[in-house]
Amino acid sequence: MGRRRAVSWQHRARYAFDRTLARSTGALLGWLAACCLAIVVPVSTLLVWTDPRAPRSLTERLVAVWRTSAETLRLGGVTGAPLRMLLSVFLGLIALLCVSTLVGVITTGLGDRLEELRRGRSRVLEKGHAVVLGWSDQVFTVVGEMVISQVGRVRGAVAVLADRDSAVMASDLNAALGVTRGVRVVCRTGAPIDPAALALLTPAAAHCVLVLPGDDDADDAEVVRVLLALRALLGAGAGPPVVAAVRDERFLTAARLAAGPRGFVLDVESTAARLLVQAARHPGLVRALRDLLDLTGAEFHVVHAPDALGLTFAEISSRYEEACAVGYLAADGRALLTPASGARCGPGDRLIVVARDDRPPVAKREGTAVDPTVMADRPDRQRSFSKTLLLGWNRRAPLVMESLSRTAQPGSHLHVVSGADDGPVTAGAVGPTDDERVAVTYHVGEPTRPDTLRALDLFGYDSVIALAPDAGPHRARPDDQLLLTLLNLRAVEEETGRALPVVAELTDHRSLALAPLGPEGDAVVRGELTSLVMTRIAQNTGMAAVFEELFAARGGALALRPASHYVLPGRVASFATVVASALTRGECVIGYRAHDARTPRREADVRLAPGKAERRVWSSSDEILVVTPPDADARCPGAASDERPARPARPDMLPEARQGREDRPARGPAPE
Incomplete structure (x- = not known):
């Protein structure tokens, strides 16, 4: 055994002091009194001995030291017989105890009150x-x-x-x-x-x-x-x-x-799934959705417009300079989006517009001039199937699949890749969805592993949807696995020099800044867009019917189209000309996004409700944000994702769906 190290007297003194304090409250009070006396008495002695007017005799000076110390400690300054001095000390201690108790009671009462106020x-x-x-x-x-x-x-x-x-x-x-x-x-x-x-x-x-x-x-x-x-x-x-x-x-x-x-209840999971599918169908749409749903800038409004009474929808679209009309809200609460050009605004109808505020728009006597010579010809009717890759699995995955099947063309394909513990079935299983429009293939594999992703033909898919797993006892941060998947996808993009149209669903808004997204990638925070829908309905209950039509009944009525579908590339045209061109195909233009090769699509600003008189040179890479009619695929090529199948919508988003949609009148003029 080695020699024991000698313990210094400082450690021994500290240990003895700690043991004394741990005995009882009385010991603590004793040490407190000793420390006070050790400081007060020497200082009082120094004060007396340095006072020029102090008594000369030692006895009188000691009495002066006693009085100074007693007054400092609030023990009284009685002198004389030892008994009188002890009684003075006793009364001083009693007074000190009473004052301390009173202060403690007041402090406790104030503390309790402040704690109650703090709560x-x-x-x-x-x-x-x-x-x-x-x-x-x-x-x-x-x-x-x-x-x-x-x-x-x-x-x-x-x-x-x-x-x-x-x-x-x-x-x-x-x-x-x-x-x-x-x-x-x-x-x-x-x-x-x-x-x-x-x-x-x-x-x-x-x-x-x-x-x-x-x-x-x-x-x-x-x-x-x-x-x-x-x-x-x-x-x-x-x-x-x-x-x-x-x-x-x-x-x-x-x-x-x-x-x-007076209540409106949303289904978070179904709404989030629909918005996620819309974001996957149209890269860059997430930014536009946020701008349309928040309360800054331009957004959807339901407004009274007395000067619009009796006007056709085409006239309304051209006469309102600072607002983009998208439909009517009928007197019975039903929303009619993208009505026919000749549909007139009837009594009791309100306008559904995209504008910067909810004030009634001011109509011009004559609309902004439109130049038909720069309008593009209507594209040939063309429909094509789509291929979608779904990476990961959670409780919203079935809703995503259902929304995909409702908006896809027959012959479309969905490939699901998920872990053995997360996926719905075994690897290699193939089967159609409920309406037999989309064939689904399941593959067991971890999307977080690079070899799993490299075994896939990633660039053979029209869109890639990445889901975070559900939270569980072993998954305190579900986004961690999704971030790994996005890192692997980003590595593939950098190796090949090609961009993947990826949309990821995050569960934590703090993960948004960490997501390694490519130039064509985007991310949606679960519940964020649904929260914005809730706030818009809270501000104007008429918006409930509008959002039900936009996000539930049609499965998604917003789309980003190339500007070349509406105006000739390289030509100068006003925004009113773009609006008029889209109106001939039953679409309502609400904004545009200018292409910038240096800015990722998800970060590019979408100009909502610009002035109709604004003129610019439109390029084929510019994009137009439109509200589409149910038969959008018959009007635009390669837009298989926008088809609205003729099947009843699930009434699981907004309360208007409770009233049933089977008695809804056909599209046409609003009732007068």
């Missing part, structure tokens, strides 16, 4: 504010959009209620949103399923109420309970519009019944 239990006394119930990854998008909607209001406010610490919620929102431009973001702690907690936000006086879905399917039952709690607090059919969302369609009917006639 956010005071009632929100606002009017016309936005109420957000629940907490999930969608809260940052929803609250951010609600803040924008409250800008300009007197005492604009957004109130958030969740079963979390209000200080933590406020800190997270402030970090994510930054400056809120005068709009107060108020956080309150409480269970949204409790009517008493809901009353803290004064929802009856709110402009709108949004109920966020949880991160798991199991939270959908709580969404139903929150809607029932609102019903119990406000009454059936009373209060502001309520917009909610669920992840599992099994809860959709119950949620709509609980929401009542």
Whole structure:
């Protein structure tokens, strides 16, 4: 054994001190008194001995030292017999104990009050504010959009209620949103399923109420309970519009019944799947969707336009300089998109437009001049099948497959590659979807492995959809596997010098900045676009029918077309000419994107609702953003992805679908 090292006296003293403190509170008080005396008495002695007016005798100086020390320690300064001095010390200690107890009581009471205030239990006394119930990854998008909607209001406010610490919620929102431009973001702690907690936000006086879905399917039952709690607090059919969302369609009917006639409930998974398919069909469409759905810049609006009464849709499209008309919202609440050119605006109809604000557009007496000589001829009718590669598997994969099958041409092919534990069937299985329009091939393989991807003919597919696996006990961050897949795809692009049309579905918005996307790649954050749909409906309930028609009934009515389909390349033409050319094929133009070879398509800006008089030289690489009619494939070549099969749409997105679409009138003039 080696020699034991000698222990220094400092370590021994520290150890003895620690053992003494650990004994009891009395020992701690004793050490505190000893330390105080060790400091106060020497300093008091120094003060007395350095005082020129101090007594000369030693006894009097010691008495002066005692008085100075006693006054410092608040023990009294009585002198004389030892008994009197002890009684003075005793009374001083009693006084010190009483004062300390009083300070402790006051401090505890103030601390409890401040903690109660910090938890956010005071009632929100606002009017016309936005109420957000629940907490999930969608809260940052929803609250951010609600803040924008409250800008300009007197005492604009957004109130958030969740079963979390209000200080933590406020800190997270402030970090994510930054400056809120005068709009107060108020956080309150409480269970949204409790009517008493809901009353803290004064929802009856709110402009709108949004109920966020949880991160798991199991939270959908709580969404139903929150809607029932609102019903119990406000009454059936009373209060502001309520917009909610669920992840599992099994809860959709119950949620709509609980929401009542003023409620709107979205199916998050189905809506996300449709938007994902649209993004895969049209590379670069994600940016346009975000711009159309958020509350900045131009977006969809439902407006009253008295001067449009009796005008045909063609006349309306040309006379509104700063707005792009896309259809009518009938008096009975039904949306009619891309109506016939001769369809007239009838009494009670409202215009559906893409514009920068929701004010009624100002019509010109005569529309902007159109130059028919630069219009392109209508392309020949052509239909082609598509090939799609689906990498990965999660609970939304079947919905993606269904949406693909509804919008694909007969003879199309879908190849699914997923792990053995994630995929639906064994490798090599081939079969059609429910409507026998798309043949599906399954292959067992890990998309995160380079050899799996290199064994595929990646450039033989029209689009590649990459999905993150569902979260689980062994997958704290599902996006990690998806990021690995995107890295491997990016490596293939760099090796071959070719771009892959990849669209990835991420679960965490923080992963968006990390995604290694190529020039033709794009990424969608799960729930982000659905959150934007919720906020738009909350601002204008008439938008519910519009979005149901755009994203549910047709399976996707937005498309990016080459500008050469509408105007001759290399020629100068006004935007009004592009609008008029598209209108001859039943399409409504709402914007365009100029091509820039140095900018990836996903980052290129889409100009929404530019002025009709704007003139520019259009190139064949420019793209036009249009709202398409149901028979778009008969009008545009190579657009097999836009076909709308004649089959009933699933009523799982918006409440208008509850009314049934079988009695909807054929496209034509709006009722007068």
